[in-house]
Amino acid sequence: MASLNHPGNLKYSKTDEWVRVEGDEAIIGITDYAQDQLGDIVYVELPWESGQEIAFEEKFGDIESVKATSELVSPLSGNVVSANEDLKENPEYINDYPYDKGWMLRIKFSDASQLDALLDVDQYLEYVQGR
Template structure:
């Protein structure tokens, strides 16, 4: 997957490009576009509409599903990508360029600090969405581990180092 370094990312797979101190461009990542499949319709807010951080600002429909679009920041929509009305497949063809969705005038620029860099998003994606049929993230740090006393219904309690997020009942040591 391609993750441009000049963008910021969310866990919901939206990207954000800072154009000026108060204006940003928002779209969805290549991963989100690939997972959706062929995009057939994009519903975007009108210019002048207010959006809130992590609030729904529109919908995207593909041959597989309909998904909501989330705004990474709060502000006012100053421009929308009118080309998506006639050619929604731009989202699939050029997610980071012609497939952008809206431009927002920020109401609180400090919200940009809470978004992920390209490197962090790539690590997030690789650890959360890695599949057996995709290459493993060999150069990424391992998941955090702690020594815990763990038990399952089939085994007695044991002390070992395990990833912090497992389906077992564990107690910190």
């Protein structure tokens, strides 16, 4: 854990997604802990087009590491603004830059109260350590 980075200005889910709020939009990715657990990521499938509706806790994609397949789970409901197309060619961005070039989905969120239910960094780290 010591070498992993979890910024204080993000919200976190128990399924290891992070959320960064920008106005009425939110950017979603997976945490440094999550990418470290997965190991080398080789493929991510984000089948979204702009405007599509996404539900709270809906599966929003699949992520493949060398060893395993995992599902991505949306921590918010709303409408998709864009998905990170660069990850098709550069899935390793998720390992190398989980909070910037490794972002996955930008959505216009529809229920701000869902943000309050997410964990802050201290709660997330406590949650991760308790696993």
